Amino acid sequence: MKITVDEEKCCGAGQCVLIAPEVFDQRDEDGIVVLLDAEPAAEHHGLVRESASVCPAAAIHLDEA
Amino acid sequence: MSIPEHVLVVGASAAGLTTAEALRRKGFGGRLTLLGAEDAAPYDRPPLSKQVLSGAWEPTRAQLRTADALDALDAEFLLGDPAVALDAGRRSVRTAFGAAVTADAVVVATGLRPRELPGQDGLRGVHVVRTVADALALRSDLLGAGRVVVVGDGVLGAETAATARSMGPAVYLVGPQPAPMTGQLGPLAAGHLADLHRRNGVALRTGVLLDALLSRDGAVTGVRLSDGEELPADVVVAAVGCSPATDWLADSGLVLDDGVVCDARCRAAEGVWAVGDVARWHHRGLGRLLRLENRTNATEQALAVAGDIMGEDRPYVPVPYFWTDQYDVKVQVFGLLSAESRAEVVAGDPAEGRFVVRHEGPRGPVGVLGWRMPKQTRLHRASIVDHYTRPLENAAP
Numbered sequence: 001m002k003i004t005v006d007e008e009k010c011c012g013a014g015q016c017v018l019i020a021p022e023v024f025d026q027r028d029e030d031g032i033v034v035l036l037d038a039e040p041a042a043e044h045h046g047l048v049r050e051s052a053s054v055c056p057a058a059a060i061h062l063d064e065a
Numbered sequence: 066m067s068i069p070e071h072v073l074v075v076g077a078s079a080a081g082l083t084t085a086e087a088l089r090r091k092g093f094g095g096r097l098t099l100l101g102a103e104d105a106a107p108y109d110r111p112p113l114s115k116q117v118l119s120g121a122w123e124p125t126r127a128q129l130r131t132a133d134a135l136d137a138l139d140a141e142f143l144l145g146d147p148a149v150a151l152d153a154g155r156r157s158v159r160t161a162f163g164a165a166v167t168a169d170a171v172v173v174a175t176g177l178r179p180r181e182l183p184g185q186d187g188l189r190g191v192h193v194v195r196t197v198a199d200a201l202a203l204r205s206d207l208l209g210a211g212r213v214v215v216v217g218d219g220v221l222g223a224e225t226a227a228t229a230r231s232m233g234p235a236v237y238l239v240g241p242q243p244a245p246m247t248g249q250l251g252p253l254a255a256g257h258l259a260d261l262h263r264r265n266g267v268a269l270r271t272g273v274l275l276d277a278l279l280s281r282d283g284a285v286t287g288v289r290l291s292d293g294e295e296l297p298a299d300v301v302v303a304a305v306g307c308s309p310a311t312d313w314l315a316d317s318g319l320v321l322d323d324g325v326v327c328d329a330r331c332r333a334a335e336g337v338w339a340v341g342d343v344a345r346w347h348h349r350g351l352g353r354l355l356r357l358e359n360r361t362n363a364t365e366q367a368l369a370v371a372g373d374i375m376g377e378d379r380p381y382v383p384v385p386y387f388w389t390d391q392y393d394v395k396v397q398v399f400g401l402l403s404a405e406s407r408a409e410v411v412a413g414d415p416a417e418g419r420f421v422v423r424h425e426g427p428r429g430p431v432g433v434l435g436w437r438m439p440k441q442t443r444l445h446r447a448s449i450v451d452h453y454t455r456p457l458e459n460a461a462p
Contacts, residue, residue, distance in 0.1 A: 009126075011111070011388060012395055013361060014443035031395065031439020053086050054364040056079075058109060058129050 001045055002063040003052075005033045009059035016051035016060060023048055033059065068375060069169030069336070070095040075148045075158055076174030077101030079109060080341025080363035082129055084172050085140050087371030097140035098166055100158065102175070103196060104145030106135065111360050113200040114224040115390060119231060120204060124197050148175065151317040153334045170374055173314070173325050173339040174367075177307035177358065182216060184278045190285035191278065191301045194225055203302065210234040210299040214288050216275050217304030218245040220389050223258065225302050227391040230267050237296050238262060239270040239288070249387075251402045253422060254434050257415060258391070265392055270294070275305075307358065309343045324356045329380035330373045331366060340370045350382045350453040359387035384446065384453045397439060399446045400424070400432030400453065408434075412441045421445055428452065 003023070012031025016024040023044055025034040040048060052060040072088060074081045077099045085097055101107070107129045116122035135142070143164065150159040157167040179193040192203040207213065207229055215226040218240020226238040226245075238245060244255035245262065259269055274291040278301065287297040309324040319333045320326040324345030327333045331346045339346070341363040345356035357366075362383065369381035388397040402408075406424035413420035413436075421441050424432035430449045435442025 011390070012439040013386065013388060013397070014439060015361065015386075017443065018446075026440045026443065028440050030437075031397075031443075049090055050368070053083055053090065054361075054368065056111070056360045056364060 001040065001042075001048065003035060003038050003040070003048060004061045004063070005035050006057075006059040006061070007032050009057045011057040011059070013056050015054050015056060019051045019054065020044060020047040024051060068093070068095075071098070071168040072096070072170045072172065072374060073098045073100065073156070073158060073166050073168035074172040074174055075100045075151070076172075076176055076341070076343075077103075077107050077142065077144060078174070078176055078341070078363070079107070079129060079360060080176070080367050081172065081174035082107045083364045083367035084174060084340055084371050085138055087368045088374060089138060091371055091375045093371075093375060096168075097138070098168065099140055099142050100146065100148055100160065100166070101142065101144040102147035105197065106130075106132070106144075108197055109360075110195075113197060114194050114221055115228055117197065117200045118194070118204050118207075118225065118228045124201065127197065147313070149313050151314055151319070151337075153318040153337050156336050169336060171337045172370060172374075173319075173333065173337065173343060174341050175310040175313070175343050177342045178310045178312075179303065179307050180305050182275060182278055182301070182303045182305065184280075185303060187283070188278060188280055188285050189283055190299060191303060193303050194221060195307070203300070206300045207232050207234060212296075212298045213237070213300045213302065214239060214296050214298040215302040215304055216240070216288065217302075217306065218242050218247075218271070219304065219306060220246060220249065220387070222302070222304035223262070224389060224391055225304055226262065226267050227265065229300075229302070230262075230265055231392075234300070236267045237270060237298070238267050239273060239275065239290065239296075241272060241274055243271055245269070245271075246389075248404075249398065249402065250396065250434060251404070251406070251408050251422070251424060251432075253408050253415070254396065254436060257436060258396070261392060261394060270296070307342070309345075309356070311343060326354065329382075330378070331370050331381055332373065338370045338373065340366045346381060348382060348453075349380045350455060355385075357383075357385055359385070361386045382454045384450055394418075394437055395435075395439060396437075397435045397442045398432060399434075399442070400430075400449045402432040402434065406431055411445060413438050423448065426452070
């Protein structure tokens with residue numbers, strides 16, 4: 001799994017950080033998503049998929065090929 | 066309840082699409098059908114009053130998923146054909162073009178319909194902002210406008226006024242509250258929002274209602290307010306709230322009362338769920354029916370509904386959350402603020418334009434509001450989780 005995030009779409013809600021804090025964080029100044037691990041281990045995949053799905057800005061893209 | 070073979074989702078916006086995605090992610094391998102009233106791939110609504118209206122984004126940028134991602138869902142999309150009737154007992158839906166779809170499970174995700182102003186029908190220059198077509202029509206009129214009146218001081222009215230102002234015209238923001246969004250933000254932050262609009266050149270008219278639209282030859286020329294003031298305008302925006310889109314359910318057998326009334330698991334009837342803006346469900350943490358009109362609820366509730374369809378059997382007890390972007394300010398609210406709750410600044414400093422406010426109710430913290438402090442706001446969210454997730458009967462006195 002490879003994760004990309006669209007910083008321009010990100011609305012800083014922090015939903016992804018609440019769900020998968022080992023993969024996502026937020027910048028202090030504006031709350032925009034910070035990707036901690038673009039190719040997380042398999043054990044995180046479920047929560048990463050959930051983060052992508054609930055992201056209120058559809059700003060998280062997953063390449064599962 | 067056994068897992069259904071065919072799930073029909075009525076509504077193909079954020080809540081409906083996320084329900085479908087979550088079903089697949091949770092292992093649903095049966096037939097999946099999505100009905101959409103609009104003839105467009107599922108798109109996101111928060112950008113409509115901001116990036117799409119201003120022109121910063123092409124409308125396609127607001128699409129929720131790529132064509133490939135929609136294909137991968139392995140669902141049948143029936144778009145541009147609104148549902149007109151549901152038989153809840155048979156779980157059968159009829160559409161405007163006469164199609165009939167019967168399924169084992171039906172998810173109602175038809176969202177909201179914007180309220181119109183009295184006399185708005187057929188009048189040129191008066192707009193609502195709900196669909197991408199609405200936003201583009203408003204944009205087209207704003208580009209040549211000299212004076213704009215936005216009627217409605219909630220989140221949509223305030224955002225639309227901010228965007229319209231950035232496009233050049235003089236803008237009035239009109240509403241009944243003492244400051245825009247007072248009901249959602251509390252008086253302290255709403256006061257800052259009023260200042261923000263004034264600093265950016267928006268003229269506020271607070272504590273007033275619309276008395277009448279003024280027009281000549283079928284085009285709007287302005288508004289008259291309840292205090293008698295008349296404001297000239299080339300464009301008027303109606304942002305006076307929405308109603309749940311439940312008219313098509315009148316004969317369905319479902320209980321309708323400001324939305325589709327559901328139990329704690331968002332079930333409206335045997336085999337029928339409701340999700341998103343249209344759903345009024347029993348929030349067990351609050352001990353009452355709740356309907357949330359916000360983007361985050363659409364997806365969180367969709368996960369809950371998909372989970373319940375798949376037999377997870379858990380009540381839906383979210384901590385409400387919404388945000389708004391106006392000018393260079395992001396405001397975020399976790400929980401539900403009320404006029405009775407006590408507000409206390411817990412981080413930052415309002416004088417410096419960055420702060421977090423916590424609202425205390427009689428049982429403890431009920432809400433956290435952040436003004437240009439997203440990360441700190443999220444960290445303070447932890448203090449209110451109990452209020453929403455702990456069942457009322459076990460609450461400390």
